[in-house]
Amino acid sequence: xxxxxxxxxxxxxxxxxxxxxxxxxxxxxxxxxxxxxxxxxxxxxxxxxxxxxxxxxxxxxxxxxxxxxxxxxxxxxxxxxxxxxxxxxxxxxxxxxxxxxxxxxxxxxxxxxxxxxxxxxxxxxxxxxxxxxxxxxxxxxxxxxxxxxxxxxxxxxxxxxxxxxxxxxxxxxxxxxxxxxxxxxxxxxxxxx
Amino acid sequence: xxxxxxxxxxxxxxxxxxxxxxxxxxxxxxxxxxxxxxxxxxxxxxxxxxxxxxxxxxxxxxxxxxxxxxxxxxxxxxxxxxxxxxxxxxxxxxxxxxxxxxxxxxxxxxxxxxxxxxxxxxxxxxxxxxxxxxxxxxxxxxxxxxxxxxxxxxxxxxxxxxxxxxxxxxxxxxxxxxxxxxxxxxxxxxxxxxxxxxxxxxxxxxxxxxxxxxxxxxxxxxxxxxxxxxxxxxxxxxxxxxxxxxxxxxxxxxxxxxxxxxxxxxxxxxxxxxxxxxxxxxxxxxx
Numbered sequence: 001x002x003x004x005x006x007x008x009x010x011x012x013x014x015x016x017x018x019x020x021x022x023x024x025x026x027x028x029x030x031x032x033x034x035x036x037x038x039x040x041x042x043x044x045x046x047x048x049x050x051x052x053x054x055x056x057x058x059x060x061x062x063x064x065x066x067x068x069x070x071x072x073x074x075x076x077x078x079x080x081x082x083x084x085x086x087x088x089x090x091x092x093x094x095x096x097x098x099x100x101x102x103x104x105x106x107x108x109x110x111x112x113x114x115x116x117x118x119x120x121x122x123x124x125x126x127x128x129x130x131x132x133x134x135x136x137x138x139x140x141x142x143x144x145x146x147x148x149x150x151x152x153x154x155x156x157x158x159x160x161x162x163x164x165x166x167x168x169x170x171x172x173x174x175x176x177x178x179x180x181x182x183x184x185x186x187x188x189x190x191x192x193x
Numbered sequence: 194x195x196x197x198x199x200x201x202x203x204x205x206x207x208x209x210x211x212x213x214x215x216x217x218x219x220x221x222x223x224x225x226x227x228x229x230x231x232x233x234x235x236x237x238x239x240x241x242x243x244x245x246x247x248x249x250x251x252x253x254x255x256x257x258x259x260x261x262x263x264x265x266x267x268x269x270x271x272x273x274x275x276x277x278x279x280x281x282x283x284x285x286x287x288x289x290x291x292x293x294x295x296x297x298x299x300x301x302x303x304x305x306x307x308x309x310x311x312x313x314x315x316x317x318x319x320x321x322x323x324x325x326x327x328x329x330x331x332x333x334x335x336x337x338x339x340x341x342x343x344x345x346x347x348x349x350x351x352x353x354x355x356x357x358x359x360x361x362x363x364x365x366x367x368x369x370x371x372x373x374x375x376x377x378x379x380x381x382x383x384x385x386x387x388x389x390x391x392x393x394x395x396x397x398x399x400x401x402x403x404x405x406x407x408x409x410x411x412x413x414x415x416x417x418x419x420x421x422x423x424x425x426x427x428x429x430x431x432x433x434x435x436x437x438x439x440x441x442x443x444x445x446x447x448x449x450x451x452x453x454x455x456x457x458x459x460x461x462x463x464x465x466x467x468x469x470x471x472x473x474x475x476x477x478x479x480x
Contacts, residue, residue: 036282036448036467056451057420058427070449076233078423084231085420085449087276088238103240104233110202134200160196 002098002128004031004120006148008040010168011118012047015066017172020049023179024114026066027075027083027105029096031124034072041068057085069096076104092124102128111136114178116171117162118142120152130161138178139163142171211251212239218255223265225339226402227272229426235272242271266342273340274421278359279314279352279373281416282448283366286322288468290368293443294326297411303332306410306437308401309418310336313347314360317376318367319414320390325370329393335407337399348396350386357384401430407437416469417447424454431455435473444471 003010007030018026030040038054044066045052052066053059061067061081069075073085074096084104091097098117102125105113115132117125119142133139139162144150146167156162166174212235216227227235239251246264248254258265280286297303303323307316316336323329338344352360357373364373377384399407401418413434419427434444435457444461446469452458461471 036284056449056453057447058424058451058454073420073449074237076231076237078231078233080424082424084233086231086234086237086274087417087420088234088271088274089241089276100237104237107205107236108233110205130197131200134197135205136199 001026001028001116001118002030002101002120002125002152003028003118004094004122004124004149004152006119007031008043009119009148010142011044013168014116014118014172014175015044015048015050015052017169017176018048018050019176019180022050022064022176023183024175025061025063026050027061027069027077027101028066029069029075029098029101031094031096031120031122032071034095038068038070040071044068055083055085057083059083069101071096074100076100077108078104079108081108092122094122094124098125099128103131106132106135106137109135109137113137114140114175116140116142116175117153117156118168118171119147119149121149122151123155125152126156126159126161129156130159133161133163140171140174141165143167208251209236211255212236215239215251215255215258218259219265222259223269225269225272226400229402229423230272230421231423234421238271238274239268242268269340270342273311273338273343275311275340275343276417277311277314278356278363280318280360280363280367280369281315282468283363283368285416285445285448285468285470286318286367288465288470289445290322290326292464292470293412293445294322294328296441296443297328298326300411301331303328303412304335304410305332305412305414306335306337306407308337308399308407308413308415308434310338310344310347310396311340312343312352313350313396314352315414315416316347316394317350317386317390318364320394321364321369321373321376322367324376324390332393334394335410336394336396337407339398339400339402341398344396344398348391350391351383352386354379354382354384401433402426406433409439410437410442411439412443412445413438414445415447416445417450419450420447427454428456431457435460438473440473440475442473444473445469446471 041054141153
């Protein structure tokens with residue numbers, strides 16, 4: 001998931017609506033200034049029933065956990081399902097960048113990934129979301145009218161990358177229903193995003 | 194605009210093979226070994242260069258790399274990630290002053306290895322810190338990097354003046370005792386580090402993936418370098434650092450880097466957990 005302006009509210013709302021035992025790993029990027037501390041992880045932990053992790057490099061990605069990209073680093077998914085951090089150049093003036101997370105997750109997980117674009121005031125994430133779509137993953141965007149800053153979901157929708165547009169309060173329940181339904185249907189690998 | 198077509202698992206697999214071939218080509222022709230770098234991170238940087246330079250496949254770019262040294266130098270700069278600043282993570286330098294320097298003061302001489310020094314901003318930061326603590330005279334600083342081009346820049350110690358405002362702020366937060374401008378001279382749009390800071394610094398090229406131990410160090414700084422390596426290479430480097438450090442020597446990592454996955458955690462004590470300062474144990478484990 002990716003968000004920029006208004007992201008703290010949007011994330012706390014989405015996380016608050018996810019049930020215990022949620023079967024997927026959640027990785028989220030919020031645009032913010034560089035700092036040694038991952039304050040966002042600490043803040044979001046108060047809203048989430050799932051454990052919230054401020055990841056280190058090479059941290060293993062586990063289902064039912066929430067990973068918050070550290071300020072100043074891109075957060076990527078490596079093929080062995082660990083987190084790779086990088087300080088390579090900022091994308092859309094942002095590090096962490098949503099595009100970087102989405103490209104790497106789409107690469108590794110293919111159709112087992114769900115990309116979600118939330119509120120934000122720039123265009124980061126729309127290229128990466130389109131890559132997830134092209135890899136067969138599910139793509140969601142927060143509806144512009146329910147976004148504090150509509151530019152980011154609008155950019156993704158305009159690009160044609162988004163399959164479902166949802167109001168903020170629908171996103172968490174939608175994910176939970178979709179994934180838990182998927183899990184009941186077949187006992188295959190859990191979906192991931 | 195037509196939506197872009199789907200990308201199958203097979204296409205992704207082909208791209209992964211192309212990337213491995215590129216890295217093999219670079220290793221065989223130029224001697225730089227990126228074959229054990231984190232694939233996700235490597236891939237993003239390669240794809241960035243590919244898009245910027247207008248290639249349609251990695252194989253096409255590999256052909257160019259094999260025939261055009263100048264283009265390789267451009268790519269190399271993407272692959273090595275030269276993001277740094279003076280007194281980066283000021284809290285780290287502050288902790289180094291407070292928790293490491295008192296121990297270093299008890300040593301008759303001090304050898305410090307900065308592995309992956311990039312363009313040198315952090316080795317000059319360390320030189321300034323040692324100078325202010327009265328330790329510079331008895332210190333020898335070894336600054337190494339895989340990339341000879343950035344080492345040449347590090348040796349010169351010339352930085353853009355617009356970056357200096359941030360550096361000055363970092364310096365103050367790092368517990369600097371004077372003014373950062375005391376250590377540099379402004380000239381046009383640049384700032385040149387004072388010559389005297391260089392007298393005990395040795396710059397050398399060294400590849401953590403292939404080169405050997407740097408002996409009997411009291412401090413090793415390697416911050417935000419290991420994040421680009423895969424796990425086996427990280428383990429090799431941790432072993433190398435363990436062997437290069439004196440008993441009781443300090444290892445300083447980037448703030449998101451961990452010994453947890455190193456396979457070598459028990460050889461080190463934690464000095465400062467959040468700022469990633471470790472100390473090599475005095476005794477062997479199980480001895």
